[in-house]
Amino acid sequence: MQFRDLKAQYQRYRNEINAAIQKVLTSARFIGGSEVDELEKLLAEYVGVKHCITCANGTEAMTLVLMAWGITAGDAVFVPDFTFFSTGEVVSFRGATPVFVDVDRDTFNIDPLKLEKAVQKTAKEGKLIPKAIIPVDLFGLPANYPEIEKIADKYNLLILEDGAQGMGGSINGKRACSFGHAATTSFFPAKPLGCYGDGGAVFTNDDALAKLIQSLKVHGKGESKYDNIRIGVNSRLDALQAAVLKVKLKAFIKHELDDVNRIFQLYNERLDGLVEIPIIPEGYYSSFAQYTIKLKNKKQRDKLQAQLKEQGIPSMIYYIKPMHKQKAFANLEHDEKDFTVTNELCNTVLSLPMHPYLRIEDVEKVSETIRRNLI
Numbered sequence: 001m002q003f004r005d006l007k008a009q010y011q012r013y014r015n016e017i018n019a020a021i022q023k024v025l026t027s028a029r030f031i032g033g034s035e036v037d038e039l040e041k042l043l044a045e046y047v048g049v050k051h052c053i054t055c056a057n058g059t060e061a062m063t064l065v066l067m068a069w070g071i072t073a074g075d076a077v078f079v080p081d082f083t084f085f086s087t088g089e090v091v092s093f094r095g096a097t098p099v100f101v102d103v104d105r106d107t108f109n110i111d112p113l114k115l116e117k118a119v120q121k122t123a124k125e126g127k128l129i130p131k132a133i134i135p136v137d138l139f140g141l142p143a144n145y146p147e148i149e150k151i152a153d154k155y156n157l158l159i160l161e162d163g164a165q166g167m168g169g170s171i172n173g174k175r176a177c178s179f180g181h182a183a184t185t186s187f188f189p190a191k192p193l194g195c196y197g198d199g200g201a202v203f204t205n206d207d208a209l210a211k212l213i214q215s216l217k218v219h220g221k222g223e224s225k226y227d228n229i230r231i232g233v234n235s236r237l238d239a240l241q242a243a244v245l246k247v248k249l250k251a252f253i254k255h256e257l258d259d260v261n262r263i264f265q266l267y268n269e270r271l272d273g274l275v276e277i278p279i280i281p282e283g284y285y286s287s288f289a290q291y292t293i294k295l296k297n298k299k300q301r302d303k304l305q306a307q308l309k310e311q312g313i314p315s316m317i318y319y320i321k322p323m324h325k326q327k328a329f330a331n332l333e334h335d336e337k338d339f340t341v342t343n344e345l346c347n348t349v350l351s352l353p354m355h356p357y358l359r360i361e362d363v364e365k366v367s368e369t370i371r372r373n374l375i
């Protein structure tokens with residue numbers, strides 16, 4: 001059993017994927033060109049925003065937005081404490097300061113009440129200027145944008161949606177990667193919509209921001225790549241990845257999202273009452289980058305993971321260490337009392353095999369193994 005079965009996906013779509021790759025090889029147009037342009041158009045339409053700008057990976061997508069916004073030393077950017085390192089890394093990379101905020105125990109996403117407190121505290125201390133929030137759509141579930149938007153309006157903050165795991169999710173029909181002033185995603189192979197290497201994208205309705213990012217991602221280009229009007233980076237999605245993504249986007253929309261949501265229900269039916277199952281609030285839809293359960297304590301979690309492994313069942317701990325405890329952020333001051341939920345989650349979460357090609361027999365085997373070991 002695979003944790004995320006990319007081989008099964010390839011087998012199902014191998015003819016179309018091979019043909020798409022072959023087409024790029026024959027054209028010998030490896031950078032830019034119609035494959036990338038078409039993909040950007042399809043993604044912008046799917047997400048429901050004006051602009052999609054592809055780039056090298058999800059981390060760089062966030063960096064490009066922060067660069068364009070001029071986020072720099074002395075600025076505070078609010079980031080959930082329970083996320084992949086990248087979300088905080090990009091803030092420090094720009095010389096700004098990430099302020100970590102505890103998450104909601106049910107959704108795993110940034111806690112709006114604690115977010116507002118952190119903004120007030122930072123403003124009151126006066127050492128840093130609150131500038132932006134980077135909510136993360138963790139495990140495929142959009143963050144609480146209705147509440148986060150109120151806070152952003154009240155304190156005049158920018159919102160960058162980190163939709164690296166969020167593509168395909170929605171709130172009352174509004175799709176992930178369309179929230180905030182800008183959003184980003186990652187096409188890392190294991191993400192909900194993944195390519196066969198690295199890739200990422202920025203989404204926005206802001207014409208000026210889109211134009212600036214188009215320039216920044218190509219060495220700060222002006223009229224052309226050889227007319228350079230600012231310092232930028234080289235960050236692009238190549239044509240092979242775009243061609244693969246065009247095939248995969250079709251499957252993603254056609255059945256993969258439904259399939260992971262069906263598996264979510266199948267797991268829930270078998271695991272409810274035995275462990276804490278994922279909670280999807282009313283009106284929210286998850287793309288299930290992960291199906292994550294909560295155990296009673298670290299001992300029970302670690303033991304269960306070992307027992308699953310013995311049965312050949314892969315599982316993962318996302319995340320074993322909160323952001324505020326990462327050595328790279330050791331220079332930042334923090335109070336453990338502010339992170340009670342994240343600290344608990346790091347000890348109790350366990351992500352089970354989850355992907356659109358998981359068979360019902362696999363769900364049954366995983367669930368039965370958990371039942372046997374917990375009862």
Ligand SMILES: *Cc1c(COP(=O)(O)O)cnc(C)c1O
Pocket residue numbers: 057058059060083084086087136162164165185186187188198199200
């Ligand atoms: C994967 C991920 C990223 C980074 O994406 P890359 O394409 O690997 O750079 C950022 N944020 C979150 C929450 C992620 O899961």
